[in-house]
Amino acid sequence: MTATTTEGHNSVGSASREAFKRAQRVFIDGTTRVTIERDPIPRYMDKGEGAYLVDVDGRRFLDLNGNFTTLIHGHRFLPVIEAVTRQLQSGSCFANPTLAEIDLAELICGRVPGVETIRFVNTGSEAVMFAIKAARAFTGRPAIAKIEGAYHGAxxxxxxxxxxxxxxxxxxxxxxxxxxYHGMPASVLREVVPLRFNDVALLEKQITAHAADLAAIVLDPMPSRAGLIAPIPEFVxxxxxxxxxHGVLIIADEVLSFRQGYEGASARYGLSPDLFTFGKIIGGGLPVGAIAGSRAVMSVFDASGGRPLLPQGGTFSANPxxxxxxxxxxxxxxxxxxxxxEQLGDRLRGQLAAAIARNRAPFSVSGAASLLRIHPKAVLPRDFREATPTTAQAHVMKxxxxxxxxxxxxxPNGAAACLSTPMTTEDTDHVASVFDDFLAKRSDIIESLAV
Structure with a gap:
């Protein structure tokens, strides 16, 4: 079946094709996010219903993307609808603070070990940016270390x-x-020390060699795009x-990983960061980001006595x-x-692993809690390099x-899939069944993985 037909779920229907024609006249490549998947035309959505999406051609899909893991309660979650409706009747944004920002701050500070104080911004990218700036302001050092292949925003x-x-x-x-990207300043490259996930020897070597310049180690406890691999205790x-x-701060980027437990991912894996970044699920489907951590480090934002060490503001930061x-x-x-x-995720990962074993297929599954990723590799990858697909593997995943x-x-193709609270065992059974059917019937392309 090709992408130009109008039959079946795999097609991009006529309404989506017409929308894309319009979009190409106003957007340089027809979209406003490089992360949009195309087939080769993107599928335009009309509405969400719990764990499901309905596209503009009326087709219904179980949503394992959740706007890149944001919608942990799925679509049209009634408590969010009611809260936003009430707030809209009072006003959408003000130049003054509101009680709502205190309420959310108290919830997060009361839930996450190590979070004594917090500041809200508008995106995960912005949160990471200000966390790094805070580490620089606190230590007086310019450089950072980060995991090779890990995504932390723009x-x-x-x-x-x-x-x-x-x-x-x-x-x-x-x-x-x-x-x-083309044109990235050479000065930026000089101020970043790449690390490999779960490689203790390299970590020791690189941090020791560059410690005098390092403000922070930026670490997603389970890097999604780098393979969604769990950290080994020795690495943590x-x-x-x-x-x-060496007096280097630890920044835990939990923009995506925060959904791994009631207290977040750092608590799950025994990591005690100096700073955290949050986003996605803490906004209930609306734009949000946050920097949080110890009062000592977060004091760089303190403007009560005049200009702070690190000024931070934003027209829509902490918008009600x-x-x-x-x-x-x-x-x-x-x-x-x-x-x-947790139970749903464990069940589905187990079902996928059973399908792999039953079909003797060269696949593996990573993830934790409500996150999972299927790898076209017989042995579960240990880091970004091992998780990077070959050309044949990328084709199979497509x-x-x-x-x-x-x-x-x-x-999602090549990224983390996620579950949401409205999903049921019937939904995950359907996912497992489709995967099993693919492994059983597509030996023509799966065989290419052995080459």
């Missing part, structure tokens, strides 16, 4: 080595500093020991719509909600995403 320093390839990523024990211990020894939506979403994310997601779409499931 800030020059964290984009270094974000998309390196076998052609340019350098030696195993000396990862190269790789530009993310080493990060904390080496950072403390995002604050009330986030409060409604996070309040509903109680222990029972997380237990449901075919897998198309097969899922044909069966009414949105499966």
């Amino acid at each position: 800030y020059d320093w964290v984009e270094v080595s974000q998309a390196s390839t076998p052609d340019n990523w350098g030696q195993e024990d000396a990862p190269a500093r790789v530009s993310y 211990t080493a990060v904390q020991r080496i950072a403390k020894k 719509l995002s604050m009330v939506a986030g409060l409604a979403s996070m309040t509903a994310l109680d222990g029972d909600a997380f237990a449901h997601l 075919e897998l995403s198309l097969a899922f779409a044909e069966s009414g499931i949105i499966l």
Whole structure:
């Protein structure tokens, strides 16, 4: 079936094709986000209904993307709708603070170990940017260390080595500093130290060599785009020991990973950061970001006595719509909600692994809690380099995403899939069944993985 037909779930229907024609006249490539998946035309959505999406051609899909893991309660979550509706009747934004920002701040500070104080911004990218600036202001040092292949948003320093390839990523024990975009300043490259995830020896070597210039180690406890691999305890211990020894701050980027538990991902893996960044689920589906951490480090933002060490503002930071939506979403994310997601995630990952074993297919599954990722590799990758697909593997994953779409499931291609609270075992059974069917029937392309 081709992308130009109008039959079946895998097609891009006529309404989406017409929308894309309009979009190409006003957007340089027809979209406003490079992350939009095309088939080869993007599928335009009309509405969401709980765990499902309905496109402009009336087709219904189980949503395993959740706007890139944001919608932990799925679409049209009633408490969020009610909270935002009430707030709209009072006003959408003000130049003054509101009680709503205190409410959400109290919830997060009361829930996450190590979070004593917090500041709200508008995106995860902005949160990471200000966390790095805070680390610089606190330490007086300019550079950062980050995990090769890890995504931390659109800030020059964290984009270094974000998309390196076998052609340019350098030696195993000396990862190269790789530009993310044409024209990235050489000065930025000099201020970033790439690390490999779960490599304790390299961590020790790189941090020790560059400690005098390092403000922070930026770490997603389970880097999504770098493979969605869990940290080994030895790596977490080493990060904390080496950072403390050299006076380097630890920034835990939980913009995506915060959904891994009631207290977040750092608590899950025994990491005690100096700073956290949050986003996605804390906004209830509206734009949001946050920098949080110890009062000592966060004091760089303190403007009560005049100009702070680090000025930070924003027209829409802590806007009341995002604050009330986030409060409604996070309040509903109680222990029972997380237990449901954990059980559902464990069940689905187990079903996928069973399908792989049953079909003797060269695949593996990573993830935790409500996150999962399917790898076209017989052995589970340990880091970004091992998770990077070959040309043949990338082709198989593209075919897998198309097969899922044909069966009414949105499966992200090459990124984390996620579950949401309205999902049921019937939904995950359907996902497992489609995957099993793909492995059984598409031996024609799966065989290419053995080459």
